[in-house]
Amino acid sequence: MSAGDDVVARYFAAVNDEDWTALRNLFTADAVLSATGARTRHGREDVLAYYPRVLARYAEHLDRPTRRLDFASTTVVEIAFAGRTVEGRPVAFDAIDVFDLRDGLIARLASWYDTAAVAARLA
Template sequence: MSTGDDVVARYFAAVNGEDWSTLRNLFTEDAVLAATGARTRRGRDDVLAYYPRVLAGYAEHLDRPTRRLDFGSATVVEITFAGRTVEGRPVAFEAVDVFDLRDGLIARLGSWYDTAAVAAMLA
């Protein structure tokens, strides 16, 4: 996965680095985030509020893209997540993100993973 003008690669770098100001600039003003187990977020500010909140319980985390499929303005990415909670519990799971791009920015992001398996790791 290249960097530079590749908004999807920059997305993963920003999430992994908790670089919220860079992440903010990767979404359209009217962006939508549909993440499994969470309410749909609408608008750049609402979308951006999701990330620090969902990652606050992790002392370390890494979303590692393992496969990418590009279809015009849509990109599908398979991800391996690995992390450790602030309490020291390891967490690892597979996920799929679907990006809809518009004018070089993320207009919609769908994120899917097994919420029951993750909840069991966190319990």
């Protein structure tokens, strides 16, 4: 699979670039997003509304995949997040994303990280 065909790689590029149009094109119409500490989102538009809201608190952010495991239609990615809040505080944490793919698009995404530790860093 070429990098251009790799929906997971394109996902991280779109999130890091805050390219919401590119991100929109990576999800199925009936996509589901489950993120630790947030309500489950259903449908492409509901999923996409999550990203600008969550990332608004960061002046800079980078999700850097550090390890990837591919199993049939599921991909698991370990992520090192690094960023700086709009107030200038550095924030770094590890996360895991689990992607379920269908027809070359993201049908379900589960995102896991220590919300209490991140909230403490943001406070």
